[in-house]
Amino acid sequence: DAKTTQPTSMDCAEGRAANLPCNHSTISGNEYVYWYRQIHSQGPQYIIHGLKNNETNEMASLIITEDRKSSTLILPHATLRDTAVYYCIVPPIQAGTALIFGKGTTLSVSS
Amino acid sequence: DTAVSQTPKYLVTQMGNDKSIKCEQNLGHDTMYWYKQDSKKFLKIMFSYNNKELIINETVPNRFSPKSPDKAHLNLHINSLELGDSAVYFCASSQIVGGATSGKETQYFGPGTRLLVL
Helix, strand or coil, X not given: CCCCECCCEEEEECCCCEEEEEECCCCCCCCCEEEEEECCXXXXXXXXXXXXXXXXXXXXXXXXXXXXXEXXXXXXXXXXXXXXXXXXXXXXXXXXXXXXXXXXXXXXXXX | CCCEEEECCEEEECCCCCEEEEEXXXXXXXXXXXXXXXXXXXEEEEEEEECXXXXXXXXXXXXXXXXXXXCCEEEEEECCCCHHHCEEEEEEEECCCCCHHHCCCCCEECCCEEEEEC
């Protein structure tokens, strides 16, 4: 199962783009990269996922390097409400397998 | 409508008591999970059920017993509560679609149940 490495914490000014990196150098060819976040005292929330193409939705963009060994989650205009712990996860291949959460990156957005 | 709901939201109880936490999802998913988040904020899987069948049972004390009466519900009963059981318990659900390589097995989490054992 691919493991991920993320910085412990990051800061971002409100209104600026937040770029959260993740290293998953042992990812295999058919494994997806998922991003979740956990806002204080709430349940984890799905953000976005991708295989090899860049992805964008209403919450964020996901940029995956060509060799797929790393990715970056981009919050284009961070707000105070984006302050949370962000988890980069490569789920095990087996169907119905649980997510393995690491320590994630604590993003602090300040005004 | 809340997709994944849990009751109660807060639970304060004495050591040695027996308590239950309930989870319901209205997403039509076939798989449900219980995760535990301890004081150090690590989230770890405890159990998962697929179509009412237990498919994941991590190293959890026998005092914890999950029950799934139907696909939409997964309850967690805890016997003889201990101080170390104090944590936040999250329920989640997903739909199995050929495994994680399908890119479609997103999990949706409930708001959590904060258990404090005194």
